[in-house]
Amino acid sequence: MWKTYDLEALLNENDYPGRGIVLGRSPDGTKAVMVYFIMGRSVNSRNRVFLLTEDGIRTEAFDPAKLSDPSLIIYHPVRVWGNWTIVSNGDQTDTIRDFMCVGKTMEAALKTRTFEPDGPNFTPRISGVVRADGTYKLSILKSLDGDPSCCVRQYFDYDHPAAGVGHFIHTYMMDGEPLPSFEGEPERVDIDCETARDLADRVWAALNEENKVSLFVRYHDIETGEDDTVIINKNEN
Numbered sequence: 001m002w003k004t005y006d007l008e009a010l011l012n013e014n015d016y017p018g019r020g021i022v023l024g025r026s027p028d029g030t031k032a033v034m035v036y037f038i039m040g041r042s043v044n045s046r047n048r049v050f051l052l053t054e055d056g057i058r059t060e061a062f063d064p065a066k067l068s069d070p071s072l073i074i075y076h077p078v079r080v081w082g083n084w085t086i087v088s089n090g091d092q093t094d095t096i097r098d099f100m101c102v103g104k105t106m107e108a109a110l111k112t113r114t115f116e117p118d119g120p121n122f123t124p125r126i127s128g129v130v131r132a133d134g135t136y137k138l139s140i141l142k143s144l145d146g147d148p149s150c151c152v153r154q155y156f157d158y159d160h161p162a163a164g165v166g167h168f169i170h171t172y173m174m175d176g177e178p179l180p181s182f183e184g185e186p187e188r189v190d191i192d193c194e195t196a197r198d199l200a201d202r203v204w205a206a207l208n209e210e211n212k213v214s215l216f217v218r219y220h221d222i223e224t225g226e227d228d229t230v231i232i233n234k235n236e237n
Contacts, residue, residue: 004188007191008205011203011206011207016041016174016211018123019038020170021087021089021128021169022166023138023161024167024189026219027164028163030222030223032219032222033219034130034216035199036089037207038059038213039208039212040211041175043068044069047061048062048073049214049236050215050216050233055079056080059074059076059077062235072118072123075090075091075093078093079097081100086100087130088128089123089126089171092113095112096127106139110127110139110155115143115148119148122142122143123171124171125139125141126169127140128169132222135161136158136161137156138169138186139156140153140169140182142154156169156185156186165190166191167188168187196217196230197217199217199219203217214231214234216229
């Protein structure tokens with residue numbers, strides 16, 4: 001009933017989960033764990049890297065000459081505001097931050113947004129926020145069974161996350177035409193790595209070699225506020 005999946009096995013078995021977020025706790029329970037990765041099938045989607053910023057990370061075209069449409073691929077996947085960290089697969093990161101700046105919630109922010117306008121896939125918008133104490137929320141906005149006239153908004157709030165456990169949400173169930181949106185609750189996964197580097201190396205190795213693009217992993221010490229961050233880009237100068 002309370003199945004916990006092996007994160008690497010889930011990734012090994014799925015050629016195209018799309019973009020994914022994992023939020024959880026380190027094995028000793030002292031660090032909030034954040035993972036965000038992107039994959040791509042088109043030249044435009046694969047032509048990206050993650051760059052570290054003062055308040056998180058942003059995506060950037062690796063080769064500007066190959067950038068054909070920046071609208072859905074250039075954004076800030078991670079932004080820190082106060083004691084909160086926001087993670088998402090699109091510019092809703094900024095929407096959530098702007099609402100939180102005036103005392104409103106992630107849910108209120110995402111009520112103003114919907115899935116991406118990239119029919120027939122209608123890519124879900126996945127988002128997460130991590131509080132100062134390491135508790136977290138995840139959300140997905142997706143079309144109702146591929147019907148663009150209806151947006152389904154689902155929220156999952158984890159107020160007592162267990163040590164060594166995370167929750168994994170991704171945009172697609174698998175590869176396909178059109179791409180099938182994620183279904184069900186976020187998958188409960190093991191986090192058995194003591195450091196961000198160890199987890200990053202294992203996740204990167206498990207992602208499909210042809211489709212993987214970039215990976216961000218952060219271990220945030222809940223007591224001291226210190227961050228251990230790893231970024232891996234398939235495209236490197």
